[in-house]
Amino acid sequence: MILSDKTTTISDAIGKISDGASIMVGGFGIPGTPFCLINELVRKGPKNLTIIKNDANETGMGIDHLLKNGQVTRLITTHIGLNARAIALMNDGVITVEFCAQGILAERIRAGGAGLAGILTDIGIDTELGDDKQHVTVNGRTQIVETALKADFALIHADQADNFGNLGYVATARNFNPLMAMAASTVIAETEALVPLGELTPDTIHTPGPFIDHVVELAELTKEYAVVRR
């Protein structure tokens, strides 16, 4: 048996995304953010997008391009403090921002990918983030029902991938990527290096290929991936 080849062009992969789509985007700050896939999404221009990402990147990179281009109507996130545009659009009511505790966002996504309806947690109890959510009592303790998150698409950044979509991440670029790679109907992974089948050691693959639909090899990295002088 031979595993299938899922490599495609960035244009064909991102071209599948249409108006109104919900999109999970990997990354925590710069590491793990699929900047090239995002830039292609800006070029293609679908509107009314729901973006699910840990943060909104910084001004002038990543998610900020989508915001500037008016493509986002809803953002599910944990922290947007480094993007003044995101905060302004939220304050002006142009986009809806749903804040989630960071580890709870991770678990909601993991639950969505794992075929679960949600999770129960006491995180956020007696705070603004928990007050409007369903509460249940389990073993005598009050818990918040946090619903699972799924999306139409997930955009993933990998350090290494093979043609089948087995992925390896590096250092703190892993973050939300392996969770989101399980939680979307169509999963598109960009990779810095595309290697032949068999080259990734089976024990060290972080995301198994069956979760991935399309693999895009990056010819070069844009300057957004580089170290930022702060």
Next chain:
Amino acid sequence: MSDARKRMVARAARDIQPGMTVNLGIGLPTQVVEHLPRDMQVCLHSENGITGIGPSLTYEQADRNLIDAGGAYVSPLPGTAFFDSAVSFALVRGGRLDLTMLGAFQIAENGDLANWKIPGKFSPGAGGGMELAQKARRVVVMTTHTDRKGAPKIMQRCTLPLTAKACVNRIFTDMAVIDVTDTGLVLREVAEGLSTTTVQAATGANLIIPDETLPRF
């Protein structure tokens, strides 16, 4: 940074014990690391998926894929581990984090913490702060004793939206070290040159002041 704040940071560092797993929040807490002995056995965790954080790196030395949750470029140590965001917060919620040091807008005398939102002015989201505040085994906050206008940040009840209820164990400020106890706020140490009366006057809640002479920092 004022001399008193520097001394607060140095004093807070002394609360980190060998063998601990520790998360240092963005801002003042991050600076605590500068005061830890290089040969100390301590494991620093950051929310973005790393344990065993080593010293920060310059622009020239930095690895573009290796940052802490505050965006600082950091180095690995022998024994560093990388993991995803679910694992990172399993470590926090599962009780494996011995200590977190966080910033604060307000702290109430029962240990309520507000540090994520000032309605109408500042609302960037809480990041991982709620889970750190709620689930670290020990939560200490580091803050100036009063805000820029001189109003107390330690009060009977927080007026800002809460990060977590009754979560704070100890407060480090540029004026004092204060413990949150079942009987109320207990003054433990006072900054050089200040009287307990001055500290009480700058505090919006009653301080229990022990009879003995308090240590200075």
